Amino acid sequence: MTLSEIFEQHGFRLTKPRQQIFDILKNSEIPLTVGDIAKNYKNINRTSIYRTLIIFDRLKIINTIYIGWKNYYELAEPFIPHHHHLYCINCQNAEPIQPKELEKLVDYIGKKYNFIVTKHHFELEGICEKCRHIIEE
Ligand SMILES: [Zn+2]
Ligand SMILES: [Zn+2]
Ligand SMILES: [Zn+2]
Known part of the structure; x- marks a missing residue:
């Protein structure tokens, strides 16, 4: 649409x-x-x-x-594919990721608690590969 x-x-x-x-x-x-x-x-x-x-x-x-x-x-979907982010607190880039393991886990938890999941949020904050030198120095 x-x-x-x-x-x-x-x-x-x-x-x-x-x-x-x-x-x-x-x-x-x-x-x-x-x-x-x-x-x-x-x-x-x-x-x-x-x-x-x-x-x-x-x-x-x-x-x-x-x-x-x-x-x-x-x-949101359907304009862009479903994904999550690795947010770098140094360069503030938000790398999109699509971990299948997470989607399976969300599915599993929904079933386990007999809960219909309509939405989920998952973002990781940290230091990206390019910025790693700032904490290693
Ligand atoms: Zn970075
Ligand atoms: Zn995104
Ligand atoms: Zn997801």
Whole structure:
């Protein structure tokens, strides 16, 4: 399903700013904060960005990722494949990972507790390979 179809189905108007924020998220390889989005989009105030993100969240277009004290946003499935992150606290890169073991574990825990899992969050924070020298020196 395309973005405009999703909007149409829920009776929302796909305005230009909404399309623009979607494109910024789509073109980014890492999750973005509201500040990051604002940097990529001149002439928009943060309130409009927040409002758009609330709608995106309600329509399940984005996922919110909590790293440290910040909220990061990225597109949800089906726009990008399901994944998790290795977040480097030094260079702040968020490497996408798709560990099958984790998905199996989520499945297992759901079954074990007779619980229907609709969503799960899993992010690792640490030091990436490129930044390892900062702790080894
Ligand atoms: Zn790093
Ligand atoms: Zn991601
Ligand atoms: Zn997962």
